[in-house]
Amino acid sequence: MNKNYSFEFNLSQSAHLDDDAFDELADAVHEAGCDDAMLSSQGNALTLSFDRESTSFYAAVVSAIHDLRRAQIGVRSIGPGDVVSAIEISKRCDVSREAVRQWTKQDIGFPPPNGRAGKSDLWSWSEISPWLMDRGQLKAEDVESAHEIAAFNLALSAIGNPKYKSIEKTIRAIKAA
Amino acid sequence: MRPKHPNKDIEAALKYAEENDWRYQSSGKSSHAWGKMLYPEKSREGCRLSVWSTPKSPVNHARQIIKKVDQCIHEAENDEEPSSNKEDD
Structure with missing residues (x-):
């Protein structure tokens, strides 16, 4: 059964966009299938506010990340932050x-x-x-969302971390003691 | 005078934004955006949001607009508060 899930993506792009570039990005977002999200900016920060229907919060977020990746739009983190x-x-x-x-x-x-x-x-x-x-x-459900968002952000920062390959090794090392 | 949005929920959200000093800007070349709303702010860089002509859910989009309008104003108010940097410890 589908439910509505609300979440925000903070985009990887950090340069300030002029108004035309902002409009172009909005079009790219829409064409990527994210007409259920609103694009906004504050200073250099770009945010997409989603209300996505899905079978679970997890599925909603993963589908949105995949949609944006096809448009080469990167997600830096998910809000609300921890x-x-x-x-x-x-x-x-x-x-x-x-x-x-x-x-x-x-x-x-x-x-x-x-x-x-x-x-x-x-x-x-x-x-x-x-x-x-x-x-x-x-x-x-707010508590569940909080934990899911924290887990996603861990994953996103691990993927973006140059030491990603050694993270599993580090976890094993800590647990081995 | 800005154009009126064809959806009544979104139009109501845009009126709410304007009552809170946001203003319309055209998204001239855009295929999907009806326009933008801007909140120019004195103490930090202003806010900007894109409004769809045909969002997936107009009710949700209207809500997204209102939420962002409130968020930006709230942050602007916090910036102006003299005690906002002195957290009680």
């Missing part, structure tokens, strides 16, 4: 920043941050989403 600040958490959960502050400061099991940007703590969205679901902030 690295989130407190502000981003408040936006995604539609709660106040103070509410997020309380979650992170109180001893209520909110996962610890795993990064920092200047003075801001950063969390992994796929790590905190099960906690948010238990608090009624997210649905089970």
